Amino acid sequence: VTEPHICQKEQCKASNSMTLVHNRCRFADKQIIKLQETPDEIPEGGTPHTVSVLMHDKLVDAGKPGDRVEITGIYRAMSIRIGPSQRTVKSIFKTYIDCLHIKKTDKSRLHIEDSMDTDNTNASKSSEDGHVTDKIDKLKELSKLPDIYDRLTRSLAPNIWELDDVKRGLLCQLFGGNALRLPSGANFRGDINILLVGDPGTSKSQLLQYMHKLSPRGIYTSGRGSSAVGLTAYVAKDPETGETVLESGALVLSDKGVCCIDEFDKMSDNARSMLHEVMEQQTVSIAKAGIIASLNARTSVLACANPSESRYNPRLSVIDNIHLPPTLLSRFDLIYLILDKADEQTDRRLAKHIVSLHFENPEVVEHQVLDLSTLVAYISYSRKYIHPKLSDEAAEELTRGYVAMRQRGNNPGSRKKVITATARQIESLIRLSEALARMRFSEVVLECEM
Known part of the structure; x- marks a missing residue:
């Protein structure tokens, strides 16, 4: 507001005497x-x-x-x-x-919240509602297909050859489980964390880039180029007021999304230790420069790493090859080993697939694949409206499977060679079974999904 310099009254005519009320x-x-x-x-x-x-x-x-x-x-x-x-x-x-x-904008990404469009008229809303109901009916028809798992797997990153198991895990991460909040105040996360460990040239980074483009609010960082502060939050000065304010880092920015971390093995120990709280409690606690705050980081972590000697050494155990602390490994729900083994038949099929991406090959058989917009709509609808619960048979099967996993890790001599199961693994199994039920648009987790 520009202040008047001189008072307009004839009796006064004082200059610079005005104050703001x-x-x-x-x-x-x-x-x-x-x-x-x-x-x-x-x-x-x-x-x-x-x-x-x-x-x-x-x-x-x-x-x-x-x-x-x-x-x-x-x-x-x-x-x-x-x-x-x-x-x-x-x-x-x-x-x-x-x-x-x-x-x-960006319709190719999953949208959990509705986009902020304030200028919709009633007529356009009614026509949109009819269009949306048609779309939902089509999605429900798709969910009843017997081969829906395989079709969704083929639709995720179709340019990457095979790796169907890895793609199923990534699909589970996109669908996610149910976040549980108990009356006592305890929280159980619904987000699934995945670690991909493998030889160079096994298209790990390609999968990460695809997930980053598809996921809502995805952030892509590299291990060597990330610091502990850049991942969580840092204190900066506000240019307007001069006060100290918190600036969000990568994990806070990817809240309700997927944070992709490439070259996870090359990350500094200081930065990696910041992930412990995020991957289980899903918060970032800060106590710096007089600011004490706890920020939400409800994010799924998708990390990829190379083995400790750059290539997988079959003479060493899995733990020696991955070379990550057990405290961090137990927080990952799924750990995939992607090995590059020389085999004439698989190499020939892989080479044909890569060559066929560069020119149209009539010999390549086209499988039924969902287009990107349908896949995005399918996952978004499932995350928003489908909240499956465990059936009695599924709960018993989960208990049996968990006890068997614990027995396998407690065998004498296997403790150093096998990643032992902890109580976190039964929560992981529940989350994965809920994600599989969401793929079928089912409100109940059946025994067959264990």
């Missing part, structure tokens, strides 16, 4: 967010640019950190004072966007 003012919500370019639109050799966006009233908190948005607004310039007490302004102006409307 705060009690009579009308206040509005204001928020400054930073908008960053998406990685797909960065020019060659360029770094992503950021621009400040000013939000007012209803638009405040419309978008969350990590969302992909489309913003309509007015590009404005603002003068900057040399000092807080001086009225002289600099010759360089600060630019920002005055936001008028925000819309969440």
Whole structure:
């Protein structure tokens, strides 16, 4: 608000005597967010640019950190004072966007919350409702197919040859289990964590990139390029007020999504120790610079690593090859070993598959595969509306399986060679069976899904 310099009354005419009466003012919500370019639109050799966006009233908190948005607004310039007490302004102006409307984009990703579209009329809503019911009927028909597991597996990353077991595990991660909150206040996570360990050239990073593009609010980081602070949260100064504020890291930004960590074995021990709390309690606790806070990090961790000697050594045990602490290994629900064994028949089929990606080969048999939009809609609907419960037979089968796993790990001589099962593994089995039931749109976990 520009203050008048001189009082308008004839009797007064005093200069610079006006003060602002705060009690009579009308206040509005204001928020400054930073908008960053998406990685797909960065020019060659360029770094992503950021621009400040000013939000007012209803638009405040419309978008969350990590969302992909489309913003309509007015590009404005603002003068900057040399000092807080001086009225002289600099010759360089600060630019920002005055936001008028925000819309969440990127339909290829899973959407757990509804997108913020405020300008829908009633007529368009009714037509959309009819379209949505048709879509839901089609999805329910798909779920009744006997080969729905195999069809979903083939639809996930179809350009990657075979690895069907790994793809089934990744599908379970996308569907997820039920997060359980007990009346006593105890929480059980529903997110599934997966570790892929394998030889170089077994398309681990390709799977990670595909999951990053598909998952809601996915963040992709590399082990060597990540620090402990960059994964959790760090303290920074607010340029407007000068106060210390918390800036979210990768794990907090991928809340309700999947955090993909490549080169997990090359990560520093300090950064890896930050994952212990996130992978089980699903929170990030911070006590820095007078800020004591606990942030939500309800994320599924998908990590991939190479064995300790870069290639898998068959002479060593699995634990010596993976070379990660048992405290971290027990937090992963699924651990996959992907080995590159030389075999003439499989090598020939793999080579034919890779070559067929570059030109159309009439000999390659096309399997029935769901397109990306159908797969995304199928997973989103299942996560939102299907909440399966364990049946009595399934509960008994789970108990039997867990006891058998414990016996296998307690055999003399096997303790050093086998990753022993802990109480966390029975929770993992429950989560995986719930995810398999969600794939069938079933409200009950049956014994056959154990």
